[in-house]
Amino acid sequence: MIHVGWNGRLSAAMGRCTAELFSEYTIEFSPKLYALATEEKILNNMRHEIAHAYAHRLTGRMGHDNAWRHMMVVFGELPQTKYTICEKNFGDNASEVMRAALKRRRKRVRVHCSCGSKTLTCGPVQAKRLKAGTARYRCSACRQIIPTTVKLEEI
Secondary structure: OEEEEEOOOOOOOOEEEEEEEOOEEEEEEOHHHHHHOOHHHHHHHHHHHHHHHHHHHHHOOOOOOHHHHHHHHHOOOOOOOOOOOOHHHHHHHHHHHHHHHHHHOOOOEEEEOOOOOOEEEEOHHHHHHHHHOOOOOEOOOOOOEOOOOOOEEEO
16 A cells, blocks of 8 residues: 655655555655646656655665666656756746755854864754753864854854
8 A cells, every 4th residue: 555645844855755564655745846846757756756665565675776767667767866956847946946955955063172173063953952052072182072162163
């Protein structure tokens, strides 16, 4: 059985197929990207996700392996794993999709230890915890705990 639905949290992928049991699958689609995609791209993506379910059913593996590629060919599609943000796939909305993709990128933060010999690069969650004092990080060079008053530099 295949359950199909929308997932508003999907912003990097148009769709996702997961196996619940060996015969139960959940396919979720991104409403944000579907609203901007062309009809051809939507149909291609639906076939892409259904091919994952069929390939998993045949081999027990989930991914873009030979079984998945074979299913894509059976569906009459090229076995491509990534969509490109261009006018062909998203029409006039290509620039809007590109802006959303750039927003989605994780911001990295650079933290300098007071010893001056080491720089820690962390993500926004770690930086927030460091500022709030809810997490402690040690410098790998001097083994001192990096103070919460340290200056954070966005990369």
